[in-house]
Amino acid sequence: MANVTTGKKIWMNGGFRNWEECQIHIMSHVIHYGSSVFEGIRCYEAKNNSVIFRLRDHMQRLLDSAKVYRMNVNYNVEQLCDMAVNLVRENKMKDCYIRPIIYRGFGAFGLIPFDSPVETACICWSWGAYLGQEALEKGIEVKVSTWNRMAPNTLPSMAKAGGNYLNSQLIKMEAIGDGYGEGIALDHQGLLSEGSGENLFLVKNGKIFTPTTGSSILPGITRHSIILLAREMGLTVKQQNVPREALYMADEVFLTGTAAEITPVCSVDRIQIGQGKRGPVTQQLQEGFFRLLRQETKDNFGWLTQVY
Numbered sequence: 001m002a003n004v005t006t007g008k009k010i011w012m013n014g015g016f017r018n019w020e021e022c023q024i025h026i027m028s029h030v031i032h033y034g035s036s037v038f039e040g041i042r043c044y045e046a047k048n049n050s051v052i053f054r055l056r057d058h059m060q061r062l063l064d065s066a067k068v069y070r071m072n073v074n075y076n077v078e079q080l081c082d083m084a085v086n087l088v089r090e091n092k093m094k095d096c097y098i099r100p101i102i103y104r105g106f107g108a109f110g111l112i113p114f115d116s117p118v119e120t121a122c123i124c125w126s127w128g129a130y131l132g133q134e135a136l137e138k139g140i141e142v143k144v145s146t147w148n149r150m151a152p153n154t155l156p157s158m159a160k161a162g163g164n165y166l167n168s169q170l171i172k173m174e175a176i177g178d179g180y181g182e183g184i185a186l187d188h189q190g191l192l193s194e195g196s197g198e199n200l201f202l203v204k205n206g207k208i209f210t211p212t213t214g215s216s217i218l219p220g221i222t223r224h225s226i227i228l229l230a231r232e233m234g235l236t237v238k239q240q241n242v243p244r245e246a247l248y249m250a251d252e253v254f255l256t257g258t259a260a261e262i263t264p265v266c267s268v269d270r271i272q273i274g275q276g277k278r279g280p281v282t283q284q285l286q287e288g289f290f291r292l293l294r295q296e297t298k299d300n301f302g303w304l305t306q307v308y
């Protein structure tokens with residue numbers, strides 16, 4: 001596995017197990033029907049300690065996602081948070097990506113999920129910049145996907161469910177196949193939604209715009225953080241419907257996500273955005289975000305959990 005160092009231990013159904021032992025039955029409900037909910041969380045090596053970013057918010061979103069799919073989870077948000085901290089400690093990781101997952105295991109044949117046990121696991125591994133380190137500075141080229149995000153009355157986008165990522169895979173495969181770094185999907189009405197695994201922001205005349213939860217987005221925790229940080233910096237942020245053409249007219253475009261962090265977009269459909277490189281607002285937000293994560297500025301929002 002390129003660019004990845006895995007932890008030695010995985011937490012699974014209540015205890016730590018060796019990485020190689022963590023396998024599931026081929027008849028597990030999740031394999032056939034995509035019945036999982038999960039999170040992606042980052043732990044950063046900061047000045048004095050390793051810190052997990054917005055751990056509680058991620059675990060709350062995990063439980064909220066499980067609730068939508070009527071999964072009865074045996075752990076509450078505090079227990080899940082403690083488990084994640086202990087997992088990082090157990091693996092002696094300094095800087096890593098944390099992936100809790102709740103899924104339906106093997107209990108019954110067929111679609112009805114209720115007789116398949118709800119299982120919980122958490123994995124960690126070290127993972128560099130998802131869209132590449134260079135992308136954080138220079139930006140990436142994106143295309144508007146021919147695939148839409150799922151309509152609101154099909155698969156709920158606010159729940160971070162495994163099955164949703166079939167849609168994301170179509171968007172991502174098309175983009176990569178066509179020579180782009182990422183794809184931007186429209187919602188079922190043709191308005192801008194988000195990337196395959198990132199939320200979308202535009203800057204125009206100094207104001208920041210991002211699509212609403214009405215446009216089939218996952219309400220990203222990085223998205224929320226950027227909205228708060230931008231407002232703290234005195235910038236105006238509007239969550240509203242955004243038409244596709246606003247992308248081409250924007251001064252700056254960037255993507256946010258736990259994996260992608262804050263990645264500038266330098267062109268959309270080969271149309272240059274702004275100066276074709278990271279713009280000043282994007283840079284200001286990136287610097288504010290990374291300074292906070294490295295504990296160089298005060299954690300005013302209480303977003304950081306100390307690991308050691």
Ligand SMILES: Cc1ncc(COP(=O)(O)O)c(C=O)c1O
Nearest residue numbers: 197198199218220221222257258
């Ligand atoms: C579809 C989708 N949108 C947006 C995001 C960004 O969310 P967050 O900032 O919580 O990682 C993700 C990443 O989890 C995602 O998969």
